Amino acid sequence: MNTTVDAAAVIGAAPVAEARNEEAETVNPAVYEFTGTVGDITAAQPRMTARNVDVWYGDKQAIFxxxxxIGQNEIIAMIGPSGCGKSTFLRCLNRMNDTIDICRVSGEIRLGGEDIYDRRMDVVPLRAQVGMVFQKPNPFPKSIYDNIAYGPRIHGLVGSKSELDDLVESTLRKAGLWDEVKDRLEQPGTGLSGGQQQRLCIARAIAVSPEVILMDEPCSALDPIATARVEELMEELRENYTIAIVTHSMQQAARVSQRTAYFHLGRLIEVGNTDDIFTQPRHRLTEDYITGRFG
Amino acid sequence: MNDSAGKTVDLVKAGLHRRHRRERRFRLLGLGAIVIGLSLVGMLFTDIVSKGYTGFFQTGIRLQIDFDPQRLDPEGNRDPAVLSAADYAGLVKQALRTAFPDVKSRRDKRALYRIISSGAALELRAMVLSDPGLIGTSRPVWLTADDDIDMLVKGHVDRTLPETSRRVKDKVIGWLERLEREGAVTTRFNPPFFTHGDSREPEQAGIGGAVMGSLYTILVTFLLSFPLAVATAVYLEEYAPVNRWSDLIEVNINNLAAVPSIVFGLLGLAVFINFFSLPRSAPLVGGLVLTLMTLPTIIIASRAALKSVPPSIREAALGVGASKLQTITHHVLPLAMPGMLTGTIIGMAQALGESAPLLMIGMVAFIVDVPQGVLDPATVLPVQVYLWADSPERAFVERTSAAIMVLLAFLTTMNLLAVILRRRFERRW
Known part of the structure; x- marks a missing residue:
């Protein structure tokens, strides 16, 4: 990507904005200045709500x-250039950031009315409700069966071996992986192809029936065919789950999501229906990003 | 443009010869280092094996023993108490007198008796106690030869030296040569070397006591250091916040690994023996001291093993809602275990070869009995090697080397085990 706009300098940098004004007139009247998130941050049927979230890594503030x-049964895509805080924000939603010692979160994030950063909130039930799929496929170095069965086992979701067998099968069917692996459930999950591994990880996440699934660039390590397969799966899962996906690929965001949030340097610049964001961005930074001026 | 490019190539080519020569020299240097290292190790092994292999063998002398009922069991009721207190040494002497009727003077007789080990009487007693039917019979029996005779037969004593400069006199050599001609002298594999405890008589000394002492000591060391080290490593790696305190602990663990081992011995003497009044020379105390010594090694290896578990596995487990403890016990520990075990085995091998700290806590005592537990006085293999190397008898030289060979065999086996473990459980992600 080119660097005609220095991403670090643009926020509140009036001279730069003026220098580009003659072109800006023609494409978009908005300026680079950030004066609050553009667009409607609320969803019709909110499943999770985040308000005034600030995140620090040590002394450095990562999210402002x-x-x-995050609405019920929708796929919301979070896009933005590297280091914009979209992954950090995603990891706040199931308190995955707790594992980082120096990370501090303030503000309010609610899941169905409960503040997940409340002192009394335990991360175990939270993460059972808000599952996560990571950038790099990370199946456990155990059998395919055990990969799926692990979550239900530790949460005590099933009573008997046959129930567990059924759950593993139905989960793998939901993830569209059953036909490919039904004959080798006892083989290690790490022996599958990259795309299959990632779908196994998605299956592992949905095995505990979460309400929300967070996906952190789930396709960045996959080839286009495997990516297409995962995107199809996301579309199928939308019927029963709520999905928040962080992605580097604007095409992917446009293909799979209903709403899109554009992050820039720790700030949420613009939120809106995906179609609107990609056709009529209202903020100048969004416009520049989706048209490929930086990224 | 073309011109300067051509010049660059010329310059590079001009220097090429020199570069190649340097590279060759560097490679030869490395090769030379390896050759020197290997040849030194080769020399060490050749020396130990050539000196030590005869230590596994022992000269025996065949004598016609008359199990005289008068001498052994005058009452004739086969009472074990009487049988075990009987004069078996007398049987040996009697047999020698019969074999050499021409030896008359007291002095010569004493010299004659000395060609058979004083342990031979014990061998005869064991024979009679296990089979009292022998009493009243007369049969040839192979008896252990004295260590001086053993050395002579094995060729470690030069028979051509003047009589005054060797321990075995001409007269004795004459008797021995007669026995040799009769086929009554042979050198055979010596199982007692592995089962006996230490002894002042080289022909009766064995490494059995030291091996058992080493096993008990290592057992105590393993049982204490492994759980302690794993718990420490898991806490430091998974739970401890990174701050000045954890830095201090880390620095101190690394320092502890560099403390000379004899200091740990002094600490053991002061704390375990003087303060806690634990018994001296006991494998328990030895194990405690070696635990202190190996802990840092195992902790460092275990932490490295824990660090090498990819964070993605932790995230995966946390992501499906596993608690921290579940993440550690279900995923991180099993994956780190091979590395931890490798570190532990290396630590154990280090402990097995350690002698200095054990000298401080009295495991250097002369102990004849094979220890039966962790509180019995004992010594360990390396200390046994040290004790024997210090003994003046010629026959202890080969026994020292033989004991070193046994010790090296143990160490090699343990290191091999570590390599096999690492190979077998190595995982790829």
Whole structure:
């Protein structure tokens, strides 16, 4: 990508904005200045709501005052250049950031009315409700069966071996992986192809029937065919789950999501219906990003 | 443009010869280092094996023993108490007198008796106690020869030296040569070397006591250091916050690994023996001291093993809602275990070869009995090697080397085990 706009300098940098004004007139009247998130951060049927979220890594603030709803049965895509805080924000939603010692989160994130950063909130039930799929496929170095069965086992979701067998089969069917692996459930999950591994990880996440699935660039390590397969799967899963996906690929965001949130340097710049964001962005930064001026 | 490019190539080519020569020299240097290292190890092994292999053998002398009922069991009721207190040494002497009727003077007789080990009487007693039917019979029996005779037969004593400069006199050599002609002298494999405890008589000394002492000591060391080290490593790696305190602990663990081992011995003496009044020379105390010594090694290896478990596995487990403990016990520990075990085995091998700290806590004592537990006085293999190397008898030289060979065999086996473990459980992600 080119660097005609220095991403670090643009926020509140009036001279730069003026220098580009003659072109800006023609494409978009908005300026680079950030004066609060553009668009509607609320969703019709919110499943999770985040308000005034700030995140620090040590002394460095990574996220500034982000508010965003994640609606029931929708796929919301979070896009933005590297280091914009989209992954950090995603990891706040199931408190995955707790594992980082120096990370501090303030603000309010609610899941169905409960504040997940409440002192009394335990991360175990939270993460059972808000599952996660990571950038790199990370199946456990155990059998395919055990990969799926692990979550239900530790949460005590099933009573008997046959129930567990059924759950593993139905989960793998939901993930569209059953036909490919039914004859080798006892083989290690790490022996599958990259795309299959990632679908196994998605299956592992849905095996505990979460309400929300967070996906952190789930296709960045996959080839286009495997990516297409995962995207199909996401579309199928939308009927029963709510999905928040962080992606580097704007095409992917456009293909799979209903709403899109654009992050820039820790700020949520713009939120809106995916179609609107990609056809009529309202903020100048969004416009520049989706048209490929930087990224 | 073309011109300067051509010049660059010329310059590079001009220097090429020199570069190649340097590279060759560097490679030869490395090769030379390996050759020197290997040849030194080769020399060490050749020396030990050539000196030590005869230590596994022992000269025996065949004598016609008359199990005289008068001498052994005058009452004739086969009472074990009487049988075990009987004069078996007398049987040996009697047999020698019969074999050499021409030896008359007291002095010569004493010299004659000395060609058979004083342990021979014990061998006869064991024979009679296990089979009292022998009493009243007369049969040839192979008896252990004295260590001086053993050395002579094995060729470690030069028979051509003047009589005054060797321990075995001409007269004795004459008797021995007669026995040799009769086929009554042979050198055979010596099982007692592996089962006996230490002894002042080289022909009766064995490494059995030291091996058992080493096993008990290592057992105590393993049982204490492995759980302690794993718990420490898991806490430091998974739970401890990174701050000044954890840095201090880390620095101190690394320092502890560099403390000379004899200091740990002094600490063991002061704390375990003087303060806690644990018994001296006991494998328990030895194990405690070696635990202190090996802990840092195992902790460092275990932490490295834990660090090498990819964070993605932790995230995966946390992501499906596993608690921290479940993440560690279900995923991280099993994956780190091969590395931890490798570190532990290396630590154990280090402990097995350690002698200095054990000298401080009295495991250097002369102990004849094979220890039966962790509180019995004992010594360990390396200390046994040290004790024997210090003994003046010529026959202890080969026994020292033989004991070293046994010790090296143990160490090699343990290191091999570590390599096999690492190979077998190595995982790829």
């Amino acid at each position: 005052d982000v508010g965003l709803d």
